[in-house]
Amino acid sequence: MTLHIVTGGLQTTVQDLGRAGHQSQGIPVGGAMDLLALRVGNLLVGNNHGDAALEATLIGPAITFDQDTLIALTGADLDASINGTPVPAWHPIFVPRGGTLRFGQPRLGCHVYVAAAGGIDVPLVFGSRSTYLRAHFGGYEGRALRSGDAVQVGVPSRLSERMAASLRESGAVPAVARWSLGGLLRPRYGDDPTVRLLAGAHIGALSGDARERFFSGTFRVSSSSDRMGYRLESVELALEAPVELLSEGVVFGTVQLPPAGAPIVLMADRQTTGGYPRIGEVIGVDLPLIAQLKPGDRLRFRLVSLDDAQRLYLAQEQELAQARFAIGLRSF
């Protein structure tokens, strides 16, 4: 089963959960920007939640399927259609052989995930199929997809086959399943979210005014943002006094404050270590909200406790685990 790339879009790459476990060698974790959308997309097509999918940004690709294929679109709403018929996000979709998926104007969010039953099949690099563009490895030849590429899809699971068969019987082309996953598994994306944050190790170094602005101000996502980090502008923060720091570990969601005063939120392709003051860390369950922001979108920060953040994370993981279990039991 092959995906034929008609046009590559702005930046379409193969991504999975990333390559944790190699940061001591300086290898970035990478992986999907919106990990929850990737995982849910995989569950909707009967894959393992961590299988590789395509991540498309703002301007989606055009893709022709050379065989009947079960897919799901999750994350951003980029006005998807198959053979000209609009199709919804967050539902399993049966694409007939020869069908072409296209995207239009971005309506909500920044990154859409195209999960296909069987998962995208590219070689593992450091245990992951994620594309790391800066060092040109992983994914499809270490680069974004372009016109003429042929991307292999793995063998669908029996669960995927059952799902596809029940949709094929409906006779609709394309056929969209009625069921979906909701609740905590459907992030409430927006273009001006409030993102919850834990106090960072150096938040105490902010001047009184800056601390106030950090939590009252509205930040704008700069156009020089990418998979490595989102630069925030329109609110300048300052330290009481310069902080001399030794480089050390950072995480997805670390908010760094370089001397110029414009914070940077570290994203999927972040470096493994950083030497700027860390004024906060976005909580795990809100990372999808920030990942789906595009240049020009706005956000605010709200402080929460570590206990609350971990309770929310556990609730989300519990719901994912239950969804995996329930989908396995369904008769399609």
Added chain:
Amino acid sequence: MHFAPLGDRAVMITLGNAISEATHRRVRAVTARLTARPPAGIIDVVPAFASVAVHYDPFLAGRHEGASPFRDMVTALEEFLADIADDALPSPRLVDIPVCYGGELGPDLENVAAKHDMDAAEVVRIHITGNYLVYMIGFMPGFAYLGGLSDQIATPRRSTPRTVVPAGTVGIGGQQTGVYPLDSPGGWNLIGRTPIKIFDIGREEPTLLATGDRVRFRAISLEEFRERSARS
């Protein structure tokens, strides 16, 4: 040993507040133990100059219903690392890096020499005499932060970084020296280049250097550089 949350899925273990070989040995000991037999839920261990970041999955790390995964993880780490001082560290690897200094491969060598009022050969002599320690890997795949640069040739970064520095280039940035593993932008003073691949995704061990390695530089001719570049 101090434990603090680093977001909701990592613990920062701080082992010192300055760059020193004693702190470095503690970093290595903690890293070695956590890597060899990690407590449940740990997914990555990231050593740095004076700290070790431990990434964990709260879903797998929590011991009991209703408790804090963070506090459970810290308790597990405290128990696990209690007698860490007794650990014997493996003896460091010695890595020899051949470098062709100056010329097109090291366009800033003359500037560095002029800044210190010496000739280029003297800069090279001092650079190859140094015994360097890999304190940590970070910044980019396989990039080693080396300690041990002589003050005699320490040189501030360039005011305007270059947009592309070729992989293998050896530079001096302030008190540090190092080798760029990949083509990348860079603000260091470039004094030479090695034909060895510091990072090679096609190699079984893609990164040449690891935390704790000892490094020496060795001067080679342009001829040898070309010969070895062609082979690798």
